[in-house]
Amino acid sequence: MKRTIIKKHDNFEEKFEFIDEEKWVYVHYSRGEYQKKAMFLKNNEQSIEHHLDDFFKENNVTFRMEHEIKKVLYKQKLNLETLLKASSLHLGIGIMFALSCIIGFKLGTHFDMTYGKYPLFTLIGLFTGIGLASFTGYKMIKKYIMPDFKD
CATH class of the missing domain: 3.30.160 (Double Stranded RNA Binding Domain)
Known part of the structure; x- marks a missing residue:
């Protein structure tokens, strides 16, 4: 840069x-x-x-130049911290979404094998996992985007 x-x-x-x-x-x-x-x-x-x-x-x-340079360096450091925070949020949401879907699918197939109702419990488990992942992702995003907002 x-x-x-x-x-x-x-x-x-x-x-x-x-x-x-x-x-x-x-x-x-x-x-x-x-x-x-x-x-x-x-x-x-x-x-x-x-x-x-x-x-x-x-x-x-001069003090004016020194102050301006430090302000630029601070903004650069702040942008890096913001980038790291955003990337960790995205990674966390992605892992949480994948795990929720996989766990819902696996539980659904287990119940299908146990009760012999194949695709019913698999679909219910998968959609439950997607729903929980979406709700949790929404809560995580709201926490970081609007930290002062209370439910």
Whole structure:
């Protein structure tokens, strides 16, 4: 992901380019005629924000620019968290739907074998599983989409 942020001040222009790759973060900062480039290796010991704070101090980055960059990084982190939450919700609903249908089908076929009423209990079990899965999925989605809404 590449981001460029430009701030125009009264007597100079401040520009910050931020390229976020899988293992590296590249930074190019310019303020008037002054330019500085840096690369940071992503690791678990120190966050990118920590590296950038040091970079901001060393190069006297203005508060407005620093604030704008941190706001962009926060939105990027928030989007990733939202994506992970949504994907886990979808995965949970999918697994729950599959298990409900399989369990309903298996119970229905078991009762059909026991009582000799083949397709009746299989269909009842399958549709019960689908109904329970749909109701549970609705409740899960409502919990995440409208958390303040009470039944």
